[in-house]
Amino acid sequence: MSWEPIAGLAEKVQAGQLTAQELVEKSLKLIDEKSVFHAILSVTAERARKRAKEIDEKVKRGQKVGRLAGIPFIAKDNFLTFGGKTTAASHILEPFDAPYQSTAIEKLEAEGAIVVAKANLDAFAHGSSTENSAFGPTLNPHDKTRVPGGSSGGSGASVALELAPFALGTDTGGSIRLPASYCGVVGYKPTYGLVSRYGVVAMASSTDVIGPLAKTVEDAALVLEVMSGRDKFDGTTIERDKADYSDFTKDVKGKKIGIVKEYFSKGLDKNVRAIVETSIKKLQKAGAEIKEVSLPSIDLALACYYIIVPAEVSSNLSRYDGQRYGLAIKDAKDLDESYEKARELGFEAENKRRIMIGTYVLSSGYYDAYYKRAQTVRTKLINEFNGVFKDVDFLVGPTAPTTAFKLGENVGDPLKMYLADIMTVAANLTGIPAISVPAGEVNGMPVGLQLMAPQRADRPLMAIAKCFQEVSK
């Protein structure tokens, strides 16, 4: 492994046994060496080196440098950061230079972490493969002919390639967990509102969350611990736990875990199924009580998702109009043409598809039949989850029905592409936390196990995930 556990690494920097500058240079070198995978859109080398130097000087002076002192990390390119571009992998934000940083980045920096690069994604995080990036796809670290998953594909590939100890992603319908599953890393989607989204390019505001991708559950938990909590700049944030998210007992004995029956029906690859079943047996052997549960409306989750999310997308993406920032059409003959041309040239096909579907389902005459109905079925889904969580502490199943698919395999068939998210979207619609942990491989391609917990049970979820990580070694 290229990187030691984050907590230990930061302690060495704090103690002066390692320098932040060494860590940043190592990360930048790896990014350069592995550029063929196209996980990275841009590096923030100058600012990273400057910050590393400042941290090292502080250490020399005996000043406090934070829990993540000197730890380089990679942010998905929809996080606003200083020292480089923030494109959301789109042409419309290609010229954009962030005037402020996202709260998540500020919090990580306050504890001494250092952004070294910005990771590729599907443009505006619309996609499940990173193929919708305006700047070309990221390749899967385990097989260059396959996708890394999406939309945080660059972040997932970065961690798998060990370009840095951790990366940040966003998860609106599975965009952290799917790449984690396809790339063989840990991906954590927190409870809705636990991490501030201020300064992150908005996709669907009622489901968007920010989370870490890392090599281990402990590393992911430490990053969550630093990022989480109320933020006056994001009114949807919730109170965090008083206890430390990275400090938990990993005891699984007596915990009740529900197997989501619906996730084991047709469409689940038989090899993936076998790995997931073995994983569940391991949890059982470790002392967990396993029972099958049913969430009948989960089969409707994807349909709900593809109404609610495009609706919110169409609203959130209306701000990209070429007037205040981003791509501008200076020779347009009038205002209208300057809007239309900027959006025509600035958005990718999938962005346009979602904007149009969203506009359709929100338009007069269709609102009740589509949007309002989807939001009501969402209530039904939430009720079913609440009911099941009266009986069990956690839910378990696969993160995705298959391993990573081939580049180009689902391009041109949006519905087939959407199906990659079939097991992840429910957690977003209900706001519950979920994690994908590496569980094994099929023909050399990683498989992720998904664990879910009730809202605000992020610490117990980290604990059970850590336990699974131990028993699956």
Add this chain to the structure above:
Amino acid sequence: MTKLSSADVRKLARLCRLRLTDKEVELYQNDLSAILNYVEILQKVDIKGLEPTSQVTGLMNVVRPDEVIDYGASPDDLLKNAPAVEAHQFKVKRIIE
């Protein structure tokens, strides 16, 4: 079966301020119709007595005092990204002749 016409797609594109080529109109006619047909399964669901959910953690009316706070960026910082600026404001194409 919902099947959008080319006129439907053109109207939708206009509402979204998206300009489409004829080829794109045809592409989106098929794609959007397929997506709308997929979500049809929701029409049969029994939702009697249920209210729609738009906020999942139960927060309501999150307010703050009406006072100036530092958001980490000044108006000048925000104007740096503007394609055209005049008199410390965003400048757009003429709207009224």
